Amino acid sequence: MRCASDIEARDVEEMYINIDPIQVGGRLTADAMKAVIAYADGYSVCDNCRSPFRLDYIQKPPIAQFHADLARWLNMDAVRVIPGARRGFQAVASSLVERGDPVILTSLAHYTEFLAIEEAGGIPREIPKDDSNRITADAAAERIEEVTREFSRTPPLLFIDHVDYQYGNVHDVKGIIKTAHQYDIPALVNGAYTVGIMPVDGKALGADFLVGSGHKSMAAPAPSGVLAAAEEYAGKVFRTTEARGDLTGRTFGIKEVEMMGCTLMGVTVVGMMASFPHVQERVNHWETEVAHSQAVVDGLLSIEGTRVLSEYPRRHTLTRIDTRESFDRVAQQHKKRGYFLSNDLKKRGVIGVIPGSTRVWKFNTFGLTEKQIRHLSEAFIAIARENGLSIV
Amino acid sequence: MRCASDIEARDVEEMYINIDPIQVGGRLTADAMKAVIAYADGYSVCDNCRSPFRLDYIQKPPIAQFHADLARWLNMDAVRVIPGARRGFQAVASSLVERGDPVILTSLAHYTEFLAIEEAGGIPREIPKDDSNRITADAAAERIEEVTREFSRTPPLLFIDHVDYQYGNVHDVKGIIKTAHQYDIPALVNGAYTVGIMPVDGKALGADFLVGSGHKSMAAPAPSGVLAAAEEYAGKVFRTTEARGDLTGRTFGIKEVEMMGCTLMGVTVVGMMASFPHVQERVNHWETEVAHSQAVVDGLLSIEGTRVLSEYPRRHTLTRIDTRESFDRVAQQHKKRGYFLSNDLKKRGVIGVIPGSTRVWKFNTFGLTEKQIRHLSEAFIAIARENGLSIV
Numbered sequence: 001m002r003c004a005s006d007i008e009a010r011d012v013e014e015m016y017i018n019i020d021p022i023q024v025g026g027r028l029t030a031d032a033m034k035a036v037i038a039y040a041d042g043y044s045v046c047d048n049c050r051s052p053f054r055l056d057y058i059q060k061p062p063i064a065q066f067h068a069d070l071a072r073w074l075n076m077d078a079v080r081v082i083p084g085a086r087r088g089f090q091a092v093a094s095s096l097v098e099r100g101d102p103v104i105l106t107s108l109a110h111y112t113e114f115l116a117i118e119e120a121g122g123i124p125r126e127i128p129k130d131d132s133n134r135i136t137a138d139a140a141a142e143r144i145e146e147v148t149r150e151f152s153r154t155p156p157l158l159f160i161d162h163v164d165y166q167y168g169n170v171h172d173v174k175g176i177i178k179t180a181h182q183y184d185i186p187a188l189v190n191g192a193y194t195v196g197i198m199p200v201d202g203k204a205l206g207a208d209f210l211v212g213s214g215h216k217s218m219a220a221p222a223p224s225g226v227l228a229a230a231e232e233y234a235g236k237v238f239r240t241t242e243a244r245g246d247l248t249g250r251t252f253g254i255k256e257v258e259m260m261g262c263t264l265m266g267v268t269v270v271g272m273m274a275s276f277p278h279v280q281e282r283v284n285h286w287e288t289e290v291a292h293s294q295a296v297v298d299g300l301l302s303i304e305g306t307r308v309l310s311e312y313p314r315r316h317t318l319t320r321i322d323t324r325e326s327f328d329r330v331a332q333q334h335k336k337r338g339y340f341l342s343n344d345l346k347k348r349g350v351i352g353v354i355p356g357s358t359r360v361w362k363f364n365t366f367g368l369t370e371k372q373i374r375h376l377s378e379a380f381i382a383i384a385r386e387n388g389l390s391i392v
Numbered sequence: 393m394r395c396a397s398d399i400e401a402r403d404v405e406e407m408y409i410n411i412d413p414i415q416v417g418g419r420l421t422a423d424a425m426k427a428v429i430a431y432a433d434g435y436s437v438c439d440n441c442r443s444p445f446r447l448d449y450i451q452k453p454p455i456a457q458f459h460a461d462l463a464r465w466l467n468m469d470a471v472r473v474i475p476g477a478r479r480g481f482q483a484v485a486s487s488l489v490e491r492g493d494p495v496i497l498t499s500l501a502h503y504t505e506f507l508a509i510e511e512a513g514g515i516p517r518e519i520p521k522d523d524s525n526r527i528t529a530d531a532a533a534e535r536i537e538e539v540t541r542e543f544s545r546t547p548p549l550l551f552i553d554h555v556d557y558q559y560g561n562v563h564d565v566k567g568i569i570k571t572a573h574q575y576d577i578p579a580l581v582n583g584a585y586t587v588g589i590m591p592v593d594g595k596a597l598g599a600d601f602l603v604g605s606g607h608k609s610m611a612a613p614a615p616s617g618v619l620a621a622a623e624e625y626a627g628k629v630f631r632t633t634e635a636r637g638d639l640t641g642r643t644f645g646i647k648e649v650e651m652m653g654c655t656l657m658g659v660t661v662v663g664m665m666a667s668f669p670h671v672q673e674r675v676n677h678w679e680t681e682v683a684h685s686q687a688v689v690d691g692l693l694s695i696e697g698t699r700v701l702s703e704y705p706r707r708h709t710l711t712r713i714d715t716r717e718s719f720d721r722v723a724q725q726h727k728k729r730g731y732f733l734s735n736d737l738k739k740r741g742v743i744g745v746i747p748g749s750t751r752v753w754k755f756n757t758f759g760l761t762e763k764q765i766r767h768l769s770e771a772f773i774a775i776a777r778e779n780g781l782s783i784v
Contacts (some may be wrong), residue, residue: 007662010436028434040428114637223657
């Protein structure tokens with residue numbers, strides 16, 4: 001029997017080109033790795049916690065400064081670090097949504113948005129996607145009107161994924177938020193696939209809330225993330241406790257209800273901080289990342305029968321591909337069935353495609369070098385060729 | 393200006409004897425440190441995530457096995473890992489407490505319990521402590537009756553801290569829960585200062601919920617923790633989502649609402665797992681830990697004017713001490729004022745007492761060696777002697 005302490009050292013990132021859809025933006029930087037080693041102990045950032053006792057006030061390590069820098073970089077008024085983007089959705093839904101309220105999200109919304117709404121007692125209503133798998137401002141307006149009629153009240157919150165997890169499509173967040181604001185609905189931008197990956201300007205988008213993921217896109221350990229708010233809503237989502245011990249008279253004034261006090265007391269926040277300068281820098285090279293993504297997609301499209309389901313040309317590094325008429329045709333004859341693809345990729349040093357997948361699958365090229373991009377593209381083509389598919 | 397990426401390497405645990413009240417149980421084991429280095433990247437445990445897609449089903453690393461082992465060890469029916477004990481309080485309060493419900497906790501309850509109740513819309517009601525700073529079953533019964541009369545309904549939940557954060561006193565959890573059950577009130581045991589530190593048997597205590605902290609007491613990175621539930625309530629707090637995309641028909645069946653899907657996707661859960669065999673072993677030496685604590689307290693009590701505010705003899709390693717008539721008398725004359733104590737301790741290689749504190753303060757001796765305990769005790773006495781206090 002496998003024992004719970006029997007943990008093999010992980011060498012995926014050292015040994016392979018990893019194109020896992022969710023992992024590529026969360027690979028640590030060397031500086032983050034150093035910081036992780038220094039701050040791995042439990043409450044490691046609390047050595048110099050002094051009144052007021054709250055994580056975002058700690059000066060050493062410079063967590064307070066990090067919060068200020070992060071707000072400026074995202075162009076938002078207030079930020080807090082959180083244990084994963086989902087905990088940001090939870091905090092906002094808990095603050096704005098009452099039982100029975102309709103809440104708008106999209107047909108491409110991440111499941112954690114549904115969970116946040118459900119926990120708050122809200123009722124999710126999806127904006128439809130169009131034929132090219134995009135969410136438009138027009139569709140948002142139509143759905144808002146429909147839902148408002150259905151519930152005889154305006155939804156208190158709208159979620160919009162800046163880039164969705166299914167297609168990696170970049171949606172018209174600015175237009176959708178403008179629409180939401182016309183109905184006085186605050187908007188939360190799910191930036192799990194954008195903050196730390198590509199340039200994001202909260203105010204330019206009109207975001208009332210902007211959520212990012214440390215472990216998905218900010219080169220940080222899990223669970224980590226950021227919840228940013230515009231001034232109008234910061235006091236609401238970051239409200240301090242009003243609780244009072246009825247016998248002792250104890251109060252806990254500076255602690256924030258939705259944050260549950262402090263959030264990331266050690267390795268996670270320090271990992272985010274140490275990667276932050278690199279993350280700020282890397283978003284400036286987004287055009288190169290997109291070009292890399294495009295190159296691999298074009299490589300795949302040169303394999304007969306292969307289709308790209310994501311928007312084309314690519315505007316993001318996460319792509320959904322349809323190989324039912326190419327690799328899956330091979331799989332039906334291959335002695336390894338659908339596993340031939342992940343096997344053959346692994347032999348060529350590529351990992352991150354779910355073993356067995358040959359029909360519709362996703363990959364993410366973020367962070368790969370020019371040379372790795374070329375290797376990846378050639379690997380797909382070589383595998384196709386070896387298995388009798390034509391290259392066009 | 394300090395820059396957010398200007399993170400000095402932390403060497404507190406290597407260079408000093410740390411007696412910080414909250415940090416001592418969260419120091420990593422060597423195995424955890426190795427695991428942290430291998431799994432520091434964001435979603436590092438998701439390499440082999442296969443259907444059903446949820447953290448506690450992952451076989452490699454053996455997270456599923458860890459969950460089973462943890463449940464057996466705590467003698468509870470179901471467990472999940474969570475980003476800190478507070479997130480366990482939040483999950484339970486959100487599941488059981490409706491707006492306006494009274495919720496019982498104690499005069500020694502941690503502030504995060506208040507926050508969890510507040511977020512759920514509940515109204516906290518404290519059980520008083522007795523003259524020796526203990527919570528008793530009788531006081532619990534009396535308060536439950538009083539609160540039930542006040543609200544004309546039974547509180548849906550009672551929180552009891554196994555060992556409280558203020559005095560480090562061990563309370564009659566078993567008796568209090570027995571009382572709660574007589575009124576049909578489920579009880580949550582806050583084991584942040586016990587799970588991973590001393591033996592804890594959930595069923596023997598009668599716990600409906602048992603919460604532990606990874607970064608406080610299980611030698612794990614932050615934020616981490618465990619929420620365990622008895623069978624009767626597991627289905628409630630770990631309920632799976634019923635959300636459905638109204639247009640797409642999407643469902644997310646296996647994801648648990650209060651867990652927000654997956655919780656600790658990388659370094660945190662692996663840190664807990666790698667430390668787990670050591671944590672299981674160390675609780676067996678609890679008597680030695682308590683004897684160490686007692687020895688240091690006795691050393692302090694030999695300094696004239698010093699009083700212990702925690703229960704005596706000691707039954708835990710966290711102690712609240714009153715030195716207003718000893719070290720604080722020195723502080724009033726000392727050129728460094730109250731800082732002399734932390735300064736002098738640091739010169740002797742001891743850290744973790746809040747700088748400036750000489751009146752009422754706390755320390756925690758957990759995990760120190762015999763030799764370190766002797767050194768610590770002698771350090772206090774030597775500092776007292778040097779500053780003209782009598783040793784009795």
